[in-house]
Amino acid sequence: MNSRRATWVPRRQCLAALGRVLLQGESLTQALADETAHLPPREAAWARALAFATVRWHVQLDAMVEGMLDRPLKPRDAVIRVLLCQGLAEVFHFGTPDHAAVRETAELARTIQRPGAVGLVNALLRRALREREPLLQAMQRTPALRYACPAWLVAGIRASHPEHWEAMLEASTRAAPMTLRVNTARVSRAAMQEQLHREGLAVHPHPLVPTALTLADPMDVDAIPGFADGLLSVQDAAAQWAGLLLSPQPGERILDACAAPGGKTGHLLEASSGQIDLTALDVDGERMGRVRDNLQRLEYRARMVIGDLADPQAWWDGRPFDAILLDVPCSASGVIRRHPDIKLLRRAADIPALATRQRELLAQAWELLRPGGRLLYVTCSLLAEENERVVGPWLAATPDAQPLPLAFPGGVERAVGRAVVLGTEDMDGFYYALLGRAG
Template structure:
């Protein structure tokens, strides 16, 4: 085989990552698939780590700026692309994103995006794709803020209108800061496994590896890195010295404060970060049960426990149906990280903005209430429960707890601790953390 033939053969084996991005975005936006499900499968088709990273950057970026990208594309697309051509709509958005929101050289962004048409098996779309991207390149305004100044809020702030209205109502003084934080790339937080190494000693390992820490949380001991990085570069990651977990989520085990004699339930436990943190903080705990309704997600709990060399019982079942899993032995402490809208973690999961609907919130509130009532029956008198969500919507959080306490005479609202007298609503970006909510309930003896 000649060198030129070998090169052609190699090119055939390497997928065009812009084409992969367009397919992923089509599945997420039009078909309602989760980016967390679609992206990893596509990344397996790429061998170069930089290509995997660029694919992620493009997919995340298009989903962050989707309304503005749609707005810019409409000026140059006379008729909507539908049917088999629909994926090319997202390919064009991929091209616009590269031109307007990244430092990728224009010629590379345009040529690679146009080349993706062949990978998507439609060479006839090359002309249209090229023409639109060339027009964007020539005619696009350098001042994006001015370009969208008079647009509807949904376009101006890159959030669905229903969500903006909820945020404006709940946080009249903070909603702009919230949507701004949602548009940022998330920092990388670490949780040190203090069964294996002290925080001080792990900080020394990071320093030796040339990895800088931006700051350390004084209550949970969580470490925020100055720059995200591949976990393979973290000292002792495979040996279980450290895990990746947001600084907000690390307060769950702290507030739960399980003791070694306790029987503890982590309801809705997957992927297991909080289960592992409870086990790390409480060596020799009497009983730790991780419960989740999805088998494939419960497997993640197993994998995390195994890497960290920790133990917990695992059951796949519906937390809202104790008859299907509970042995009748009441728990001393329960962590309920309830299913929620995820509106506090949009910066990590920008697809949430487009997968969620206003009608979902009422259904989620109902589901949370059902699980909360069912799990409450498994808590001992005198026992304590931490209720948590990664939502920032009051109806899923404080209003949910207010209603529960009003309806259950044996429930009392307890101080969280660490200076929080009642509950704690962390907003996205606050102290560089995800949006999160915590409340502590006690069961009267």
């Protein structure tokens, strides 16, 4: 492979993906999938890594650019600003040798065909190298710059977790591990770990979650021994608590109310050895295809319904459920290590609307639960507005609802429910509340 092509082409495709995210508001995952689809695997992985680093640190990198520009760029030159952030990411957060980062980024500037772009990129990156220490010191002035997180989100996390907010923000700047869920209905975690070791993979059991194994190095999921056979799935350790905390029992009628893409659906079936009557519901038909694919791989069956929880007359047969898993749409602020574009695409104004929707879904799901049944409310949000401040007032206004005991390693008590603090044993941030219906 031509060594220069091995990084120049990925840089070009990285820039294309970043432009779609930063200038058009698209998902980083989708933009990278499109822009790297034709690349060899190693080049695609390189482009993805640089794009993630740039987006993860964008708040900080963009502030550096702003401080070094003599005058604002014209709107039509916005792509130059994207390229500058990409180059600064190589300098400060990607480990590229300084001379290579400057030379290759300036060379890439030729392809965007903007007058003066090459000179500006070259000059600004060289200045960043000369002023490295003062620039980095300036980025320590505020938590938003230090942790490359929007000020509104910093404030929300700090207010929600006054004892843990800084550790959570520090964790948010690191890449997330690749964690596997073992299908313990078919193989023990110890046996699966031994099998992976025999295959030459470095893997260790998660210290808190009994179904979780963590790979030392991420890899293509299809290359993981046991994945295609349904022995393993990819799922963060904190997310694995959902299937364990709902504790499905053989013969129960259970609703997975916001099922796509199906990770928790599969875990409910694994946890019960498939001996439950499970309905997987989601409003998004395209994403329900992923639920179907997951269940086929795991060799489990469920009733799959494309429908809206808020409109049960369109899909519900009127028979109440024994248990409901309600993993509500949320800000996803707890998974920003995996999806750093959340920091750029989500807005403070989104949170009240999400909380309203969450309250509506909780109230609607409750009507489908039998007396004596239980509901597990779940978010991957770090914000109290989507967690205990949704569940607490709803509990107070719902006479037949009561919080049920909920204890698991790594969780911290909230006013209602428990939260997994982002970064605890390298887990994502989650919130759980187990609710029982009187009767």
